[in-house]
Amino acid sequence: MVIIGRTTTLALIIPRLPLLCTISCSPRLSVSSKLRMSTSASTNTGGSGKSALVIREFVSVEGGGGNARDEADAIRFRLVSYNILAQVYVKSSLFPHSPSPCLRWKARSQVILTLLKDLGADFYSLQEVDEFDSFYKTSMEDLGYSSIYVQRSGQKRDGCGIFYKKNCAELLLEETVEYNDLVPSLHDEAYLSSDKQNAPLTNRNNGDSSKQDLSEKFSILSVKSSPENRGDPNDPRVRLKRDCVGIMAAFKLKHPFHHVVILANTHLYWDPEWADVKLVQAKYLLARLAQFKTLVTDRFECTPSLILTGDFNSTPGDKVFQYLISGNSTSSDRCLEELPLPLCSVYASTRGEPLFTTYTPTFTNTLDYIFFSPSDSLMPVSILQLPELDSGALSNYSHPSDHLPIGAKFEITKDQMFILRNERKSVYQKN
Numbered sequence: 001m002v003i004i005g006r007t008t009t010l011a012l013i014i015p016r017l018p019l020l021c022t023i024s025c026s027p028r029l030s031v032s033s034k035l036r037m038s039t040s041a042s043t044n045t046g047g048s049g050k051s052a053l054v055i056r057e058f059v060s061v062e063g064g065g066g067n068a069r070d071e072a073d074a075i076r077f078r079l080v081s082y083n084i085l086a087q088v089y090v091k092s093s094l095f096p097h098s099p100s101p102c103l104r105w106k107a108r109s110q111v112i113l114t115l116l117k118d119l120g121a122d123f124y125s126l127q128e129v130d131e132f133d134s135f136y137k138t139s140m141e142d143l144g145y146s147s148i149y150v151q152r153s154g155q156k157r158d159g160c161g162i163f164y165k166k167n168c169a170e171l172l173l174e175e176t177v178e179y180n181d182l183v184p185s186l187h188d189e190a191y192l193s194s195d196k197q198n199a200p201l202t203n204r205n206n207g208d209s210s211k212q213d214l215s216e217k218f219s220i221l222s223v224k225s226s227p228e229n230r231g232d233p234n235d236p237r238v239r240l241k242r243d244c245v246g247i248m249a250a251f252k253l254k255h256p257f258h259h260v261v262i263l264a265n266t267h268l269y270w271d272p273e274w275a276d277v278k279l280v281q282a283k284y285l286l287a288r289l290a291q292f293k294t295l296v297t298d299r300f301e302c303t304p305s306l307i308l309t310g311d312f313n314s315t316p317g318d319k320v321f322q323y324l325i326s327g328n329s330t331s332s333d334r335c336l337e338e339l340p341l342p343l344c345s346v347y348a349s350t351r352g353e354p355l356f357t358t359y360t361p362t363f364t365n366t367l368d369y370i371f372f373s374p375s376d377s378l379m380p381v382s383i384l385q386l387p388e389l390d391s392g393a394l395s396n397y398s399h400p401s402d403h404l405p406i407g408a409k410f411e412i413t414k415d416q417m418f419i420l421r422n423e424r425k426s427v428y429q430k431n
Contacts, residue, residue, distance in 0.1 A: 001089040001128060002270070002358045002367070002402055028316070028352045054398045056119060058382040058409055061350040072256045074413045077168060080121040080384065081265070081309035081370055083358075084112055085401035086128040086158035095395065095402075097361050102397045105131075111400040113139055119384070121407060123251075124163040125265035125309035128401075132161060150176040153243040160247050160265045160310070169251040169261075173296060177246035177266065177288055179281050181215040183237050211291075215284065239277060242269040246285055250296040250304060259412055260302045261378075264289055266310040268320070275319060282312070282320045290341050305378040305412065308343060308371040311403065315365045316353045321345075324371060343371040346380045346408045354386045358403045359394045368406050382409040 058078070087105050095103060102108065109131070116124060124145070129136060132149050140147055140163050148171065151159035164171070231238035246266030253259045266285055268278045289308065296304050314320035325343055347353045347370070357368040372378050384407030394402040 001083075001085055001094075002360050002363050028355055054387050056115075056387070056405070057385050058407065059351075059385045060382045061380060074411050075253050075256065075259055076381070076409060076411050077122040077253065078120065078407060078409045079123045079125070079263070079307060079309070079370065080116075080119050080405050080407035081125040081127075081368060082116075082405035083127040083267070083311040083368060083401060083403035084129065085395060085403065086130040088130050088157045089128070097393050098395050099397065102395060102400070108395075108400045109135055109139075111397070115400065115405070116140070117143060119405065119407065122165045122168045123263060124161075125263065126161045126163065127265070127267040127311045128158045129161045130158040132159070136161065136163075146171065148174050148247060148249055150245045150247045152245050153178055153180045154241075156243050160245055160267055162247060162249055162263060162265050164251060168255070169253055172250040172252055172260065172300060174247065174249040175288070175292055177248065177285060179244040179246075179269075179284065180241050181211070182240040182280060182284055184240075211288070239274070240280065242274075242277060242281075244269050244281060246310070248289060248292050250292075250300070252300075257414060260296065260300055260304040262289075262293055262296060262304045262306045264292075264306075264308045264310075266308075266312070268310070268312045268314065270313045272313075278312075278314060278320050279323060282314075282323055286324070286341050286343075293341070303377075305410075306341065306373040307378070307410075309369070311368050313367050315367065316348065321369075324369075341373060344374045346370040346372060347383060347406070349374075350380060350383055354404075354406070355388070356404075357386070357406060359389055360402055361393050364393075368403060370406060370408055372410070377412045379411050380408045381411045383407065 085108075087108065090103050090105075090108070092098075092100060092103065102111075124140075126136075129149065132147075132151075137147055137149070144165055144167065145163040146166050147161055147163045149159055149161040151157070233239050244267060246264060248262060248264035250260055250262050253261060264285070268281050271277075285308075289306070293304060293306060296302070308324075312320055312324070325345055325348070345353065353366050353369075355366070356364045357366045358364065372380065384405065386404050386406070394404070
């Protein structure tokens, strides 16, 4: 859900991609006219309350695919990331522009399910998932998907879920990311602030020590004040406790040969005035993801591919986006010496980021991304093209959320796998 107090227009700045990414970066994507539709049509349908089905297509990217001689030489799979808008946030006061019938759960749930079915992905990374046990888990099982899920911390009812086709992938390992772990544990009345970044921290978590080390490492990053009344904003125990979560999992792809892929899904904090919190969350996420990749590599003796998806509540060119794809942050902290994982945005590195992935009367821009590691054998061969909306805003009868789904089809070939196995074998022999 997007609640922004003002319309924001940003000139796109495509940061320099990491050297490991050999795919050229394109400007913002111009949406195909054949996918254009008018949302006003959804409210002028003779009282039917329905509009024409919006065609959603995966379109090939330049230089993508075509390397495999036949189907047996490559693994191909579709991935879709989608903030589906939690029903708990659907209130007529927040969506006065939306026809009231399309906001009702009975109607919305079926439109969302039909949309997911029509997209035909092998993996879905969904954000703002509520009604998981009562609807999504069983409904997606009926379509052949298994799922993993993490609910947000505190009293929040939504969370992040990954749904995967049982005949396509096998779940090997999963971990959750609780950004509330960044909240420091302090002695008595000691508070962290910009001039007390070296205050002692006490480990009250008896869990994974490396996870605790990371949470402490990032929790002492400098934070700025905020005009919002949420307690003392300079106290990290207040500022960093945003109840945001993520989930990451390793899957073994089954056909036509075995390969391990790591898929992560997250939803970062929404407030544009708290950009520093989002940046700390992004840094913690990549550090945790790097640890997870090392664990998977060692435990399963493989070279996994890696994909990161989610609603990052960050626009192209801002600090979080720049950090995720280049490791360059304008923050003055020096807690992270180098970016743990080199990442490319699928859309930015092929046809350009979409003009928007969320469209409301007060805010229209891109907040949702699919990132992949260009250092491994994974290659995007097509992307899901987004419709252009002539008027109105989301959600409506054709679009059940205030976000649009984004997606990509990936390919990995046997030849690339052979090279990776030989490289890994040579590393072990040297050691």
